Amino acid sequence: MKLLHRPDLFCWSEFNTERNIDFHSIAWIRPEGNVLVDPLPLSEHNWTHLQSLGGAEWIVVTNSDHIRASLEIAEKTGAQIAAPGGEKDTFPIPVQRWLVDSDVVVPGLDSIALHGSKTPGELALVLEETTLITGDLVRAHQAGSLMLLPDGKLIDKSQAIASVRRLAQLSKIEAVLVGDGWQIFHDGHIRLQELLDIASLIITTK
Structure with missing residues (x-):
């Protein structure tokens, strides 16, 4: 696993050829039990690394399209799985x-x-x-800037922009760790505000 901007944060990734971006998983290492976010399958090297850091206590799945290897890793580590309450009736x-x-x-x-x-x-x-971790809605297909999930996949773009507006109000955010694309390690709040400005401009000019 790759060390990120903090000594207690690690990431492992998988390149997606369809979108030409990396998919990412996050591990937060903590004495009380490690937390994994949207875990992809672990290579032998990454599995050994995770075990050396204490395994996992919790797995957080940001949405049902990011289940990935959650069940397999939970079975091996004994971790509990947490997921969105909004999908309670349909989560697979x-x-x-x-x-x-x-x-x-x-x-x-x-x-x-x-x-x-x-x-x-x-x-x-x-x-x-100070660190925002996102699943699908906020992503980064180009280094240094954030973007929204494409319109064709959104349930409601106005609500999506309202959600981004809320994230952009988190003034202490420095890093934005996206599930899909390029990570932002500095000025995350500014990048979120830029995303909000662009998304709001597009919807008001349509």
Whole structure:
């Protein structure tokens, strides 16, 4: 796994040839038990690395399209799975905890329920106020800038923009760790504001 901008954050990735971007998974290493977000399959090297760091206590799935290897890793580590409460009636795998807006996943990690994306109540996560972790709605197909999920996959673009507006109000965000694309390690709040400005301009000029 790759070390990120903090000594307690790691990432592993898989290149998607259809979109020409990387898909990412996040591991937050903490003494009370590690948290994985949207975990992809682990290579032997990454599995050994994760085990050396203490395995996993929780797996957070931001939306049903990001289940990935959650079940397999949960079975191997004994981790519990948390997922969006907005998908409770249709989520395809067993879940031990349903997360809704403003839930504390574990101390220091808070959930935000996003609306208008391709699944109800997609989760974003805020780590200790300064790191935002996103699933599908906010992504980065070009280095240095953020973008929305394409219009054709949105349930409601107005609601999606309202969700981005809320994220852009998180003034302490420095890093934005996206599930799909390029990670943002500096000036995350500014990049979110730029995304909001562009998305709002597009919808008002249509």
